[in-house]
Amino acid sequence: MQMQLHEDAPRLVVPDRAEATARMKIDRAGWAVRSYARFDRAAVMRVTRAVAEAAHKAAQEYAEWAVRETGMGVVEHKRLKNELSAHPLVDFYENTDLVNPRVDAGRKMVEIPKPAGVVLALTPATNPVSTLYYKAILALLSRNAVIFSPHPLARACCAHAAARLEAAAVAAGAPAGLIQCIEEPSVPLVQALMASPKVQVILATGGGPMVRAAYSSGNPAIGVGPGNAPVYVDPTADQTLAAQRIVDSKAFDNSVLCTNESVLISLAENANRLERGLRAAGAHILSEPEVGKLRAWLFPHGHLNTAAVGKSAVWIAQQAGLRVVPSTRVLIAPVAQVGLDEPLTREKLCPVLAWATAETFERATGMAQMILRMTGAGHSAAIHCEDPQKAMDFAAALSVYRVVVNAPCSQGAAGFATHLAPSFMIGTGYFGRSSVGENIGPQHLVHWTRLAWNSDASVQMGDFGAVRAPFEGQAPAPRPAPAPAAAPLAEAGGMDRDMLRQLILQELRELTRGQS
Amino acid sequence: MFNYGFFNFDSKAELLDKAIEYWNPGKTKFWQDAGIDLVIDRREGYFLYDMSGRRLIDLHLNGGTYNFGHRNPELVATLKSALDYFDMGNHWFPSVARAAFAEKLVKTAPGMKYAIFGAGGAEAVEIALKTARYATKRRKIVSIIKGYHGHSGLSVATGDDRFSKIFLADRPEEFVQVPFNDIDALERALRGRDVAAFIIETIPATYGFPMPNDGYLKACQELCRRYGTLYIADEVQTGLMRTGMMWGWQSYGLEPDMFVTGKGLGGGIYPISACVVTEKCGGWLHEDGAAHISTSGGSELGCVVGHQVIDILQRPEVISNVHFVADFFHRSLNQMMAAHSDVFVGIRQRGVILGLEFDHPEGAVAVSRALYENGVWAIFSSLDKRVLQFKPGVLLDVATCQEIVDRMEAAMPRVRALLRSPRRAA
Numbered sequence: 058m059q060m061q062l063h064e065d066a067p068r069l070v071v072p073d074r075a076e077a078t079a080r081m082k083i084d085r086a087g088w089a090v091r092s093y094a095r096f097d098r099a100a101v102m103r104v105t106r107a108v109a110e111a112a113h114k115a116a117q118e119y120a121e122w123a124v125r126e127t128g129m130g131v132v133e134h135k136r137l138k139n140e141l142s143a144h145p146l147v148d149f150y151e152n153t154d155l156v157n158p159r160v161d162a163g164r165k166m167v168e169i170p171k172p173a174g175v176v177l178a179l180t181p182a183t184n185p186v187s188t189l190y191y192k193a194i195l196a197l198l199s200r201n202a203v204i205f206s207p208h209p210l211a212r213a214c215c216a217h218a219a220a221r222l223e224a225a226a227v228a229a230g231a232p233a234g235l236i237q238c239i240e241e242p243s244v245p246l247v248q249a250l251m252a253s254p255k256v257q258v259i260l261a262t263g264g265g266p267m268v269r270a271a272y273s274s275g276n277p278a279i280g281v282g283p284g285n286a287p288v289y290v291d292p293t294a295d296q297t298l299a300a301q302r303i304v305d306s307k308a309f310d311n312s313v314l315c316t317n318e319s320v321l322i323s324l325a326e327n328a329n330r331l332e333r334g335l336r337a338a339g340a341h342i343l344s345e346p347e348v349g350k351l352r353a354w355l356f357p358h359g360h361l362n363t364a365a366v367g368k369s370a371v372w373i374a375q376q377a378g379l380r381v382v383p384s385t386r387v388l389i390a391p392v393a394q395v396g397l398d399e400p401l402t403r404e405k406l407c408p409v410l411a412w413a414t415a416e417t418f419e420r421a422t423g424m425a426q427m428i429l430r431m432t433g434a435g436h437s438a439a440i441h442c443e444d445p446q447k448a449m450d451f452a453a454a455l456s457v458y459r460v461v462v463n464a465p466c467s468q469g470a471a472g473f474a475t476h477l478a479p480s481f482m483i484g485t486g487y488f489g490r491s492s493v494g495e496n497i498g499p500q501h502l503v504h505w506t507r508l509a510w511n512s513d514a515s516v517q518m519g520d521f522g523a524v525r526a527p528f529e530g531q532a533p534a535p536r537p538a539p540a541p542a543a544a545p546l547a548e549a550g551g552m553d554r555d556m557l558r559q560l561i562l563q564e565l566r567e568l569t570r571g572q573s
Numbered sequence: 574m575f576n577y578g579f580f581n582f583d584s585k586a587e588l589l590d591k592a593i594e595y596w597n598p599g600k601t602k603f604w605q606d607a608g609i610d611l612v613i614d615r616r617e618g619y620f621l622y623d624m625s626g627r628r629l630i631d632l633h634l635n636g637g638t639y640n641f642g643h644r645n646p647e648l649v650a651t652l653k654s655a656l657d658y659f660d661m662g663n664h665w666f667p668s669v670a671r672a673a674f675a676e677k678l679v680k681t682a683p684g685m686k687y688a689i690f691g692a693g694g695a696e697a698v699e700i701a702l703k704t705a706r707y708a709t710k711r712r713k714i715v716s717i718i719k720g721y722h723g724h725s726g727l728s729v730a731t732g733d734d735r736f737s738k739i740f741l742a743d744r745p746e747e748f749v750q751v752p753f754n755d756i757d758a759l760e761r762a763l764r765g766r767d768v769a770a771f772i773i774e775t776i777p778a779t780y781g782f783p784m785p786n787d788g789y790l791k792a793c794q795e796l797c798r799r800y801g802t803l804y805i806a807d808e809v810q811t812g813l814m815r816t817g818m819m820w821g822w823q824s825y826g827l828e829p830d831m832f833v834t835g836k837g838l839g840g841g842i843y844p845i846s847a848c849v850v851t852e853k854c855g856g857w858l859h860e861d862g863a864a865h866i867s868t869s870g871g872s873e874l875g876c877v878v879g880h881q882v883i884d885i886l887q888r889p890e891v892i893s894n895v896h897f898v899a900d901f902f903h904r905s906l907n908q909m910m911a912a913h914s915d916v917f918v919g920i921r922q923r924g925v926i927l928g929l930e931f932d933h934p935e936g937a938v939a940v941s942r943a944l945y946e947n948g949v950w951a952i953f954s955s956l957d958k959r960v961l962q963f964k965p966g967v968l969l970d971v972a973t974c975q976e977i978v979d980r981m982e983a984a985m986p987r988v989r990a991l992l993r994s995p996r997r998a999a
């Protein structure tokens with residue numbers, strides 16, 4: 058067998074086709090965006106809506122496909138995330154105009170939006186299609202072209218979804234090549250593309266090393282670091298409601314959202330009340346020996362067992378040798394310590410929640426910060442309490458850029474149960490070694506050219522009421538190639554008509570020349 | 574000092590002297606007189622660098638030889654890879670590279686059966702003409718006036734007098750020429766039923782890419798069928814996606830009996846050409862397969878490169894890019910023509926094949942020079958110096974295309990000055 062394998066190996070080294078083709082995609086995107094960047098707002102919104110509609114219609118199909126392909130998550134939750142990344146996302150930005158120039162007569166300034174150009178977008182295995190939907194819509198709203206580099210574990214569903222969105226965009230009048238996907242993603246390929254001078258910005262979602270690679274590429278990048286959200290439940294909170302929200306959040310898509318709660322912190326005084334609520338909501342609270350077994354399985358040699366990512370609580374329990382009732386939604390592991398010495402307080406991306414108790418609010422806040430110091434800085438935290446002062450103190454003390462209050466953190470920090478911007482890129486800012494600290498939106502893919510007049514009162518700005526905006530509306534699509542013989546009609550509509558027009562023009566010119 | 578390791582020159586002037594002394598005084602001096610002092614040194618992508626270091630954007634592409642740009646990295650890697658295993662090969666024997674490439678090529682062309690390889694375009698034309706004579710047992714060949722099919726024995730006889738008479742290679746009794754776009758003239762030439770083949774470039778390149786009239790090529794093909802003449806499409810400049818489709822004849826709905834391809838087929842890094850024929854024409858390959866022999870024709874290295882060339886051209890990204898480039902120049906050149914209608918009077922275009930007409934008998938010579946001075950290299954049509962051959966590559970990106978247009982715009986005042994000067998352009 059070994060011999061056979063060797064003999065079948067190629068005798069010639071074939072140059073990396075994937076890379077060559079991907080570079081062609083970048084050029085193609087450059088062409089597409091050249092035309093799309095001249096669309097007016099109505100045309101942009103028409104294209105975006107058409108893509109959102111196509112995305113919405115296929116939400117279930119890709120939810121199933123993603124779960125099938127990656128083995129992670131829950132179909133109905135993925136469908137919901139896909140749906141949220143379609144029309145509701147567009148609704149959110151309905152009034153964010155990134156197309157028309159802004160005229161500020163008071164400050165004597167005119168601002169013209171300039172799209173980035175070609176966006177290279179990485180999508181993770183955990184939220185493959187929802188992230189793809191989300192980044193595609195961001196690119197469209199900001200008049201950019203996007204090329205996806207999906208995580209290899211989710212490449213088929215992503216390639217298919219990208220092609221579908223592209224088709225919808227083209228049908229709505231967009232130039233071809235606005236939404237493309239790399240068919241054979243690999244780490245060296247992505248690294249090569251990230252360094253391409255023809256890529257204007259990288260949207261990196263993925264593992265830490267990939268995000269760091271994006272920032273090291275030499276190109277502008279928006280990368281977001283890992284999460285590890287601490288959630289504090291204060292005695293002032295409605296314990297039953299808080300427990301319900303936390304369990305719902307942890308069970309949501311089996312905790313694959315990086316915004317999911319990782320460590321629960323409560324005070325000793327409300328521990329019992331909270332525990333009742335958690336059990337009632339479907340959590341299994343582990344005994345000390347069970348915690349040991351779970352830790353051993355989930356963190357062999359101190360590293361996360363990636364097989365657990367996106368799996369259900371019952372499946373994980375089984376693997377770890379724990380007996381739980383089939384209705385169990387979340388496993389809760391009481392821990393004595395937080396931080397480096399307790400692996401269970403790291404990011405887990407599965408429905409396992411560590412639970413630590415503190416004596417005072419101040420101690421709880423300190424614990425939360427200790428967790429973030431290990432991992433998850435700049436990302437998210439949650440608090441359940443009825444005391445605004447404590448909410449303020451908690452948020453002020455933590456190295457995060459969003460603290461979700463009285464809401465499930467998975468959805469809340471991602472803008473789906475709060476008024477934060479709906480997002481699958483949670484900016485982790487300077488705490489998390491990122492360039493943006495808020496939820497990423499289309500506004501991050503546009504820079505503005507500012508016309509700034511002399512501030513001296515004697516210099517007039519002039520009237521911009523009648524000034525033409527710098528776009529052409531929807532450009533006609535590039536003319537199709539001359540059609541093959543089988544379709545003579547299409548040919549008549551293609552190059553030949555232009556040729557005819559040229560001939561007529563030429564004749565006219567010759568005629569007039571004769572007269573002069 | 575220009576040290577190339579194997580040889581060196583003190584200066585560009587020294588090189589020019591040596592070229593005159595040992596290589597080709599006529600050609601060398603011609604360009605000097607034309608004000609184009611180009612000696613191509615380094616080259617990369619769609620850029621050429623003169624020995625002086627000056628950069629030029631290449632819109633000549635040697636007729637499509639550099640369709641993918643110069644030293645396309647994927648093709649260079651392909652050739653290097655092939656060199657680690659193959660050499661030119663032995664033309665007597667079947668070979669994996671030749672069989673694979675022949676299959677790949679034939680499968681791009683519905684109706685075709687065999688690919689017969691050569692090393693250059695003229696050789697492939699030679700094969701086509703010989704094949705036609707074999708298949709029809711007729712001797713006469715008809716071509717169009719100002720057609721261009723290469724400079725070997727039979728091919729040069731089909732072309733302009735300028736290239737055949739000088740070598741006493743014109744053979745008017747066997748080689749008949751008819752005006753382009755004149756279907757009646759062709760009928761008169763074929764009516765005697767003694768013509769083996771009608772050979773025509775799908776869009777005549779050296780003539781400045783005049784566009785075939787609507788239905789002209791189809792009518793030619795029908796006449797050929799009626800009079801038992803074989804139709805040979807010379808696709809040396811119109812093949813390989815340059816019209817927006819793999820073969821120019823496909824875009825006109827033709828079904829030639831044979832077609833010829835070369836230049837870009839070798840990606841600009843290894844010479845190879847092919848004559849692709851139908852079963853009906855390929856009879857001699859059965860009767861005596863060694864009737865045409867070429868030691869370097871169908872070299873295995875060329876076959877590996879050619880195979881990859883076709884593979885690249887079939888990628889949807891490339892097809893899309895060609896359309897973008899074609900569309901870009903369609904729009905921007907029409908705008909430019911509107912602004913400079915006093916000198917710039919016409920655009921002929923199909924895909925990325927363009928001929929730009931200037932209102933002066935030597936107009937394109939002046940434009941070529943003015944563009945050269947502005948960092949763009951595009952050549953006039955040898956057989957119609959009113960027309961500039963404008964041949965963008967299939968992989969061009971937005972930035973380079975925009976730069977071409979900007980540089981062209983900048984060159985227009987110089988064009989006017991050259992056309993007004995009493996000495997003319999050259």
Ligand SMILES: Cc1ncc(COP(=O)(O)O)c(C=O)c1O
Pocket residue numbers: 636692693694695696698721722723724774778779807808809810835836
């Ligand atoms: C249309 C056409 N046919 C044939 C040839 C001859 O090719 P080669 O110079 O490779 O012999 C050329 C070369 O310019 C050409 O343009």
